[in-house]
Amino acid sequence: MIIFSKVNKWYGEYQALVDVNAEVKKGEVVVVCGPSGSGKSTLIRTVNRLEDIQGGQILYNGHDVYGVDSNLNTLRSRVGFVFQNFNLFPHMSVLDNITLAPTKLKGLNASYVKTKALELLDMVGMSHKANAYPNQLSGGQQQRVAIARALAMEPPAMLFDEPTSALDPEMVGEVLSVMKSLAKEGMTMMCVTHEMNFAREVADKVWFMDAGRILEVAEPETFFQNPTHPRAQSFISDIRA
Amino acid sequence: MSQFTQGLEKVLQGDYLDIILRGIKMTLELAALSWLLAMVIALSLVVIRLTNHKVAVAAVAGYVSYHRNIPTLVQLMLWYFGISSLFPYELQMWLVDQNAEFIFAAIALGLCQAAYFSEDIRSGMRAISSGQTEAARALGFGYLRSMRYIILPQGIRNALPSLINHTILLFKNTSLAMAIGVVELTYATREVENYTFLTFQSYLVCTLVYLFFSLLLMFCGAIFAKKLNKVYAR
Numbered sequence: 001m002i003i004f005s006k007v008n009k010w011y012g013e014y015q016a017l018v019d020v021n022a023e024v025k026k027g028e029v030v031v032v033c034g035p036s037g038s039g040k041s042t043l044i045r046t047v048n049r050l051e052d053i054q055g056g057q058i059l060y061n062g063h064d065v066y067g068v069d070s071n072l073n074t075l076r077s078r079v080g081f082v083f084q085n086f087n088l089f090p091h092m093s094v095l096d097n098i099t100l101a102p103t104k105l106k107g108l109n110a111s112y113v114k115t116k117a118l119e120l121l122d123m124v125g126m127s128h129k130a131n132a133y134p135n136q137l138s139g140g141q142q143q144r145v146a147i148a149r150a151l152a153m154e155p156p157a158m159l160f161d162e163p164t165s166a167l168d169p170e171m172v173g174e175v176l177s178v179m180k181s182l183a184k185e186g187m188t189m190m191c192v193t194h195e196m197n198f199a200r201e202v203a204d205k206v207w208f209m210d211a212g213r214i215l216e217v218a219e220p221e222t223f224f225q226n227p228t229h230p231r232a233q234s235f236i237s238d239i240r241a
Numbered sequence: 242m243s244q245f246t247q248g249l250e251k252v253l254q255g256d257y258l259d260i261i262l263r264g265i266k267m268t269l270e271l272a273a274l275s276w277l278l279a280m281v282i283a284l285s286l287v288v289i290r291l292t293n294h295k296v297a298v299a300a301v302a303g304y305v306s307y308h309r310n311i312p313t314l315v316q317l318m319l320w321y322f323g324i325s326s327l328f329p330y331e332l333q334m335w336l337v338d339q340n341a342e343f344i345f346a347a348i349a350l351g352l353c354q355a356a357y358f359s360e361d362i363r364s365g366m367r368a369i370s371s372g373q374t375e376a377a378r379a380l381g382f383g384y385l386r387s388m389r390y391i392i393l394p395q396g397i398r399n400a401l402p403s404l405i406n407h408t409i410l411l412f413k414n415t416s417l418a419m420a421i422g423v424v425e426l427t428y429a430t431r432e433v434e435n436y437t438f439l440t441f442q443s444y445l446v447c448t449l450v451y452l453f454f455s456l457l458l459m460f461c462g463a464i465f466a467k468k469l470n471k472v473y474a475r
Contacts, residue, residue, distance in 0.1 A: 048379055077381025087376035091394050100390060101380040153380065 001026045001061055001157050001188045002047055008055035009042060009212075016042045017053065018212040024157070024205075029189045031199040031220075034209035035235065040192040043209070044161050047190070048079040061156050077105050080155035084162040086142040088134040088149070094121070095130045098149045106153070113152075120148040124178050140171030144178055157188035164195055196239060200224060208232045248439040252446055257433045264429025265450060271346055271415045271425055276408060278351030283358030287396070288388055290363065301359070308356035313349070314417050320349040321421040346418035354411045361407060365400030366392060398469055405462035409455050416451075426450060 002024040009017040016039050024030045032040045045051040047060055049072060058065040065075060088097050098117040102108050121127040124144040134142055143163055150158060160179065164172040176198050183189055183202045193199065199206050199220050206223040208216040208231075215229045227233045251257065290301040308316065325333060325345060336344060369392060377387035397404070419428035430447035434440050 050375060050379060073381045073383045075381075076379055079379070081379040083372060083376060083379075085370075085372050087370075087372040089373065089376070089391055089395075091398060101382070104386065104390060105381050149380075 001028070002190060003059040004043070004046075004056070005058075006056035007043075007046065007053050007058060009039075009046065009051065009053045016212050017046070020056070020212075020214055022207060022214050022217060024188060024190050026156075026188055027186045028204045029183045029187075029202050030191070030205045030207060031203040032190065032192045032207045032209060033194070033196070033199060033235075034215075038209040039212040040209050041161050042212075044159050044190060044192050047159055048076045048081055050081075073105075077101065077153055078155050080150035080153065080158035082143070082146055082150055082158065082160045082163050084165050086134075086139070086146045086166070088142050088146055090134050093131050093133055094126065094137070094145050097134070097145060098152045101149070102152050117148070117152055120151050121145070123151075123181070124148045125174070138171060139167045140174045143167065143171075143175045147175075147178055147182075151182075157190065158182065160189065160191040160193065162192050162194070164193065196224070208235065210235075245442070248437075248442040249445070251437060252433055252439055252442045257437065260429045260433055261426070261446060261450075264424060264426040267343075267423065267429075268412075268415050268425040268427075269454075271343065271350070271418060271423065272412045274347040275350035275354060275415070276411055278347060279354035279358050279411065282352065282355035283362060284393065286355060286359035287362045287366065287393070288385070290359070291366070291388070292384070305356040305360060308353045309360075313353050313414055314420055316353050317346060317349045317417055317421055321345040342418070342422045346415075346421060346423045350411065350414060350418070354407065354414075357407045357410070358404060361400040361403040362393070362396050364403075365398070366396035368399045369395050401462070401466050401469070405459065405466070408462070409458050412455060412458060413451065 004020045004022045007017050007020040008015065020043060032043065034040055042051055046053050046058060047065065049065060053066065060075065060079065063070055063075060088094075089100070092100065095114065095117055098120060099110070099113045102113045102116070103110055118127055118130060121130055124147055126141060126144050126148065129137060129141065129145075134145070137145065147158075147163075163179070164175050167175065172195065176195060179189070179191070179198070180202050191198075191203075201220075203220045206216075206218055206220050207214050208218075208223065208227070208229065210231050216223065216227060216232045218227070223232070224236060227236050252261075286301050286304065289297045292298075321342065325336065325341065328336070333341075373391055373395065374387060377391040382390065415423075415425055416427040418425055419431070422428075424432075426447055430443050434443040437443065
């Protein structure tokens with residue numbers, strides 16, 4: 001579904017991604033973890049070109065993301081993306097936040113889109129707030145709406161860029177449980193997160209990154225019990241301590 | 242005192258009242274048309290400037306700089322006496338038939354005010370977090386559509402207080418159009434004064450009318466802002 005091959009990225013002199021080769025298979029849940037500044041967020045943001053790469057290739061659902069013939073806006077509309085800071089549109093109600101893209105970009109019938117949006121809100125447990133505005137919601141509620149907004153475009157895969165990092169501890173659970181139920185339904189997911197319990201319970205694969213490289217790809221059980229790379233070993237022992 | 246009130250009554254009846262009323266109508270029409278023109282141009286300027294293209298940014302900066310640093314009266318004169326003379330003869334004649342003073346006044350005032358409006362909106366947009374643009378783009382909205390649905394609506398809300406101020410300024414500036422012969426409220430007032438020699442009464446009426454409409458604009462603006470803020474304020 002998402003294939004990174006020999007992906008390289010520089011910020012000026014600084015190399016943020018170094019020869020990244022990896023694949024997220026259809027229906028797979030991949031958790032990308034690693035210390036701050038290791039390139040996790042940069043990597044996930046290259047998939048819908050919020051960050052450009054300088055070398056290599058990324059295939060998303062069979063399309064070359066950086067290919068000359070790829071239409072950037074069409075591509076992005078097919079990638080579900082959830083931000084750390086939710087980024088809901090504050091001037092629109094919850095419902096309008098969700099229906100905006102499907103109506104304006106896909107030109108779908110308004111009442112159909114609304115019915116679907118309400119279903120999605122129901123799924124994330126937010127249907128009672130359909131007419132509220134983002135600033136009237138808690139962080140966890142906003143993030144759940146943001147997930148529904150991304151799902152409304154019916155993307156083949158969902159990307160989560162530290163979706164719980166800006167949340168109070170007691171709101172983390174509600175967002176993670178939405179993500180878990182998505183994973184159960186077979187959604188292809190790539191998540192950058194520091195929630196190691198989520199990785200342990202939900203992930204099919206854990207990618208461990210440091211200094212712009214993927215150092216280890218493993219199943220969560222193996223990764224948390226017997227990491228092979230020394231850097232991963234010290235990371236695991238640090239989070240255990 | 243009774244002499245004063247008698248004068249006031251005289252100004253406020255018959256032909257004189259008629260002149261003033263027609264002046265008010267002209268002032269409101271001129272203000273409305275140039276406001277509309279200003280807003281359309283201002284929004285275009287903002288969108289052009291935000292492309293961050295070197296030439297585009299320089300062009301918009303030049304536009305804003307010209308209109309903010311030249312007296313509005315000079316801009317009016319330049320349009321009415323200067324630029325109009327460059328038009329083909331047939332067009333000039335046609336414009337004369339169409340009330341050229343009014344058209345050129347609306348153009349000059351609208352272009353000038355667009356510079357202020359665009360700066361208001363631009364500063365309103367700078368208050369929007371970059372995450373909003375990212376979220377819009379990530380959903381698949383291109384530059385223009387992100388602007389239209391997500392960025393501009395928020396920018397205008399942020400800019401509302403200064404937009405209201407500048408709308409009032411535009412309303413008052415319509416009085417400058419008398420210099421090129423637009424019979425708006427100030428021009429009408431001077432006519433009434435010329436006929437009646439009731440200088441104080443004439444200008445008092447004029448003052449109160451301007452005050453009334455300015456306060457009305459402020460009042461409506463405040464209600465509008467309050468309504469938006471109820472749901473939007475952080």
